[in-house]
Amino acid sequence: MVGPPAAPPDLAELPHLRLVTAAVADWEPERSYDLITCVHGLHYLGDQLGAITRAASWLTPDGRFAAHFDPESVRRPDGSGAARAVVAALRAAGFEYRARRHLLVLDGGREVALPFAYAGADPAAGPNWTGQPAVGSYYH
Template identity: 55%
Template sequence: MADLDLSSIRLPDGRPAGRRLTAQLRAAGFSYDSRRRRISCTGRRDARLPYRYLGADDRAGANYTGQPAVHSYYTENH
């Protein structure tokens, strides 16, 4: 189990990865609680998602808890 604010995961054009990433996480066997912003899974997983990390922007501002946050940018591998 881990905290995961999907609004901080961005595509190259700056849009949140949101629903598409949530669907891919669920298809890979994870659960996502959007109200608590928590991802979890039971048992061992060898999950591979079709994304490649591009970098981060530390000027994102505060997250939902009020703490400083970053936006992480990913591109989808096709």
């Protein structure tokens, strides 16, 4: 027999859990993390590469970052694609990109500098590989 869904746990029962609501662009964590994930979320951000590099610096030395990432959403200011250059730069910085699953992975926290400067975003860029509305990110 199936009963009603279980009630969510009382936060007092989870002393190591803390809910933080903040903009990823300017949030400064108080500690490092063993795992940072972003499931189908980067395509809603303007400065995707900025968020990725910031998250890399928040990892512990043995931590892992894993996020869905669509490099086709990264463009140059003239509208041309920058996907190949972005993936090459991410790989050179230590990331692994699994194209078939659109998965970007980094093991081990570090400062990451990519050779791109954020130029702006297009919130009406259209659907991404999931078919969901996405933001186009533009970089010099």
